Amino acid sequence: MATGVPSQNFMRKLPESDDEVLDRIEGLVSELAAIKRWDAEKAGNRKYPPPDEILAFRARRMRYDEILPDLFELVRRLERIKNAQREIGDS
DSSP, X not given: OOXXXXXXXXXXXXXXXXXXXXXXXXXXXXXXXXXXXXXXXXXXXXXSOOHHHHHHHHHXXXXXXXXXXXXXXXXXXXXXXXXXXXXXXXX
């Protein structure tokens, strides 16, 4: 269930530098793309998928819902880092 709150895993260690933030963003976007590809591949033309594929689909949906708030938080963090760097450069 999506809550809009970053996951516990995400909150354990926030990246400090913009390179770390970009690496985490890239990793999460890759994971979202993999979920999308896997869902498209598994969905195929099956009207009635086997129960194990239904459970796997639900697990992927849950992970997808965890990734989005983490991704949004990383983008906000990157914006804050960039703004702070601009302020330092302006002074």
